Amino acid sequence: MSRAIVHIDMNTFFVSCERLTNSELNGIPLIIGGGERGVVASCSYEARKFGVRSAMPIHMAMKLCPQAKIMKGDMELYSRLSHDITEIIQEKAPVVEKASIDEFYLDITGMDKFYGSYRWTDELAQRITKETGLPLTFALSVNKTVSKIGTGEGKQKQNLEIPEHLVQSFLNPLSIRKIPMVGQKTFELLSRIGIRTIRTLSEMPAESLQQMIGKNGTELWKKANGIDNAPVEPYTERKSISTEHTFSQDTIDVLKLNRILQGMVEKLAYQLRAEQWLTSTVTVKIRYANFDTETKQSRVQYTSADHLLTQTVTDLFTKLYQRRMRLRLIGVRFSGLVRGTYQIDLFNDTEEMLSLYQAMDRMKTRYGFDAVMRCAGASFKPNNKDEILKRKK
Structure with missing residues (x-):
């Protein structure tokens, strides 16, 4: 039986939390972060259209989008809303892993024969948005890697379901940057030898990839081929x-x-x-x-x-x-x-x-x-x- 793994990502979480408490912030370029010498913690889609990204220096973000409104973050608000979301998910899902303040993995393997995995996830997502007022994107697939990549793509194409027989065709045309473990240095190294898409990476011998980038080479090759056996770790909050x-x-x-x-x-x-x-x-x-x-x-x-x-x-x-x-x-x-x-x-x-x-x-x-x-x-x-x-x- 194929696994059914869901990745839930709260869309521009910090921005959405601020807009929840102040509707005047809706529709405008918004940057959450420090002062002029600080960095961007989060930004709205309106700001992203100008090239603003998380972890970018504030002064650079303001050059790209001078009309943006800058706000200092409210971690107490974000933490409280994250806790509310967690409680809703834990009440319904059999196994939940809280990957960060705004990301969750759910293992709902076996749900399909009783209810329908996608339908169940869609109804959970609707409940989260209804009870918290916060938007989200989810993707359902056979493992954590594919579902996380699916969530990234789903932000442009809505929520996705990627069944096992479509995993490779879904991954192939995407940039290798879509693989969670590929950073800037790895991307540049692989790009220099012409490896820019997941298809090209998946067709490369695993041994050669390991020689090139070290012990993570085999793991990277597996992810490019849609292989990820990592379990969803049950969530327990450290005190x-x-x-x-x-x-x-x-x-x-x-x-x-x-x-x-x-x-x-x-x-x-x-x-x-x-x-x-x-x-x-x-x-x-x-x-x-x-x-x-x-x-x-x-x-x-x-x-x-x-x-x-x-x-x-x-x-x-x-x-x-x-x-x-x-x-x-x-x-x-x-x-x-x-x-x-x-x-x-x-x-x-x-x-x-x-x-x-x-x-x-x-x-x-x-x-x-x-x-x-x-x-x-x-x-x-x-x-x-x-x-x-x-x-x-």
Whole structure:
């Protein structure tokens, strides 16, 4: 029996949320993002006609579309509406994976013999739009890759159903850029040897592709041939992420304590970005030599940026550590997590800051967390003895 996998994509989600609360924004070029030195988090179709795209510097977007209205994003609004959508889907679908704040995969295999998979999905989509007021596009196919590509195409051709016998004919004429794992560098590499369509890529020997681009070559060849056995992972929302440091000798050295806290923040913030989370609540924990334990927390605007979180942690620690007594443990916890489709807070950070974080994260991912870090946080050397990394779901 063929699998039945649905991909749901909320259309221009941030823009649609803003228009839901302010009808005057309908029909005009709209850009969600930071100030003049920030980047585009999302943009309306009216702005896209001028060449504006997500992650583009704001100043460049304004040159392309000077009449556009720029708004700072409201992550609390987006998170609340995303939660509403999730609840509607989970109530109806047997298996749901929440890929991001505005993307969902559903495994409805077997539904066809009872109801009709496409009809069932269409009625679910209508219910989501009716109850939330937000538009969406969906595609139904045999795996996650084809359904996601189908959603991208469906935004111009309406919702799509791509049965197994039509998968290859659907994929063949499309650009290789439509394959989710193909980035700019891979596209340029393959284009130089004349591989620009999925058909050409699918006909290339998998071994040759692996020699050319490494271990991902075989996976890319499979996707070009419509092969993807990845399961739909049941959705469970993570509640918090935290780390603690227990000293071998109790300490009262405030400078040392602050340096370790900064190292903790840097590690946790990197993990947030790697897993595409944003935090809204920061908690600092201390334990005195006599085992008295105290905590203090603060709400922050949704972010995963080290420099913003470090300032909050530093302020909390200053307010919390009032007794001149040695400490045996300190800890940091980020909670109130929401999914995001970007790595750092695009609403507040500049283009330069975005580039810096992306470069640092690439180095950490490739060479390890210690490959590059702030000098202030270098005192924190995470290892199995002095760090407890907690992942609560």
